Amino acid sequence: xxxxxxxxxxxxxxxxxxxxxxxxxxxxxxxxxxxxxxxxxxxxxxxxxxxxxxxxxxxxxxxxxxxxxxxxxxxxxxxxxxxxxxxxxxxxxxxxxxxxxxxxxxxxxxxxxxxxxxxxxxxxxxxxxxxxxxxxxxxxxxxxxxxxxxxxxxxxxxxxxxxxxxxxxxxxxxxxxxxxxxxxxxxxxxxxxx
Numbered sequence: 787x788x789x790x791x792x793x794x795x796x797x798x799x800x801x802x803x804x805x806x807x808x809x810x811x812x813x814x815x816x817x818x819x820x821x822x823x824x825x826x827x828x829x830x831x832x833x834x835x836x837x838x839x840x841x842x843x844x845x846x847x848x849x850x851x852x853x854x855x856x857x858x859x860x861x862x863x864x865x866x867x868x869x870x871x872x873x874x875x876x877x878x879x880x881x882x883x884x885x886x887x888x889x890x891x892x893x894x895x896x897x898x899x900x901x902x903x904x905x906x907x908x909x910x911x912x913x914x915x916x917x918x919x920x921x922x923x924x925x926x927x928x929x930x931x932x933x934x935x936x937x938x939x940x941x942x943x944x945x946x947x948x949x950x951x952x953x954x955x956x957x958x959x960x961x962x963x964x965x966x967x968x969x970x971x972x973x974x975x976x977x978x979x980x
Contacts (some may be wrong), residue, residue, distance in 0.1 A: 795928035812836040813973050814893060817922055818842060819877060826888040829853060829914060831880045832895030836863045843870055851887075852915040855879055881906065886916050892923025892974065897936035904947055912951040915978035921952065927972045941972060 811819075818841060827849040830838050836859065842850045854860050855878045860875055876883065880895070890911055899907055902931075911921050926938035941957060948954055956975040963971045 808837070811893060811924060811967075811971075812842045812962045813924055813971070814838055814891060816962060817973075817975075818845065821847075825849060827851070827886070828889045828891065829885065829887040830891045830893070831883070831911075832898060832911060833859065833863075834894065835859045837871070838891050838893055839863065839870065840867050840904060843867055851875060851876060851885070853878060853880060853883055856967060867920050881910055883910075883914065885914060886919075887914055888916055888919050890915060890919070890921045890923075890926070892921060894924070894936065897926050899937070901937055908947050908951055912978050917978065917980040919978045920955075920972065921976045921978070922946075923974060924960060924963075925972045925974055926970060944974065945970065948974070948976050951978070953979050 814969070818838075824845070824847045826847070828842060828847060829851045830836060831853045833839060833852040833854045836852045836858075839850050839852045840863065852860070852863065852870075852873045855877055857877070860877060863870060863875065864872075887891070896904070896907060915921065925944055926936060927940060928938045929940065930936055931936040945954065945957060948957070954976050956973055958973060959969055960967075960971040960973040963969070
């Protein structure tokens with residue numbers, strides 16, 4: 787199965803986006819709330835409906851970039867936040883993207899990738915982060931047995947994958963997940979030391 791633009795477009799058009807809770811997740815919101823430097827350059831890859839970008843924009847962060855290759859969620863963001871800079875919305879495959887960021891936010895994108903692409907994801911995130919840049923977000927703490935995304939994992943798998951490139955500052959069950967996801971999400975904060 788190829789998880790290309792056509793695949794994701796179909797899911798959005800058919801509203802088969804069960805990972806989308808309709809707003810920013812609490813663990814990511816609370817992490818953002820403690821950030822004081824609103825000039826940092828932030829990337830949200832595989833952003834989907836990009837509630838994180840909307841929240842950051844409304845909090846006054848000026849260098850927020852959304853990376854998504856499906857039209858439907860991009861259009862949804864533009865409708866909700868018409869003043870969001872169009873030049874900060876990048877319609878591109880994640881693995882083709884270049885740039886340097888202080889912070890990359892992970893919200894369900896990692897789980898959409900086939901397991902065999904996860905090492906490439908870790909390498910690409912490391913490449914896109916500046917020295918001491920951070921990857922922050924949520925990973926599923928459970929395995930999913932389906933043949934289509936989301937694909938889960940566990941703390942041991944993630945620790946092995948990310949520790950090859952990153953200093954893992956936090957990798958633990960999120961204490962502030964929404965009720966339906968309680969004990970099923972891991973909060974990660976990993977630092978790129980170059």
